[in-house]
Amino acid sequence: MDQKYRRSFFFFGISAVVISITLAGVFLIPSETNYGDSQDIYMEAKQFEYIPRTLNVTVGEHLVIHIKSLDVPHGFEIKEFGVRNHVIPVGEYTTIEFTVDKTGNFTFYCTVFCGVGHSDHYGYMVVSA
Numbered sequence: 709m710d711q712k713y714r715r716s717f718f719f720f721g722i723s724a725v726v727i728s729i730t731l732a733g734v735f736l737i738p739s740e741t742n743y744g745d746s747q748d749i750y751m752e753a754k755q756f757e758y759i760p761r762t763l764n765v766t767v768g769e770h771l772v773i774h775i776k777s778l779d780v781p782h783g784f785e786i787k788e789f790g791v792r793n794h795v796i797p798v799g800e801y802t803t804i805e806f807t808v809d810k811t812g813n814f815t816f817y818c819t820v821f822c823g824v825g826h827s828d829h830y831g832y833m834v835v836s837a
């Protein structure tokens with residue numbers, strides 16, 4: 709194999725790899741990319757607060773909330789986004805996913821009775837345009 713032939717063979721090989729990767733990227737991207745930007749949010753719940761207490765997000769975002777409890781089991785609900793009665797276990801992250809499809813100020817709150825301050829266990833989600 710002479711030098712010139714070997715070089716063009718090499719470039720052909722590289723081009724084939726690049727084209728394959730590009731096509732795979734176009735056709736094999738998982739359906740999650742149909743959402744807007746995805747944001748991972750880490751939260752903690754305890755008697756009787758959420759940390760952070762306020763989530764500031766942008767409409768269209770797909771949220772992946774990872775949340776765990778620091779003391780007793782708690783709950784998490786935001787009716788406006790179809791998130792109902794999620795149980796938050798102690799010491800172990802649970803994941804809640806949804807897309808914020810409207811702007812405004814919303815309240816999320818605890819749906820598992822967690823003690824005398826249960827009714828004060830809530831937080832806010834501010835969705836901006």
Ligand SMILES: [Cu+2]
Pocket residue numbers: 754755756781782783818819820821822826829
């Ligand atoms: Cu609670």
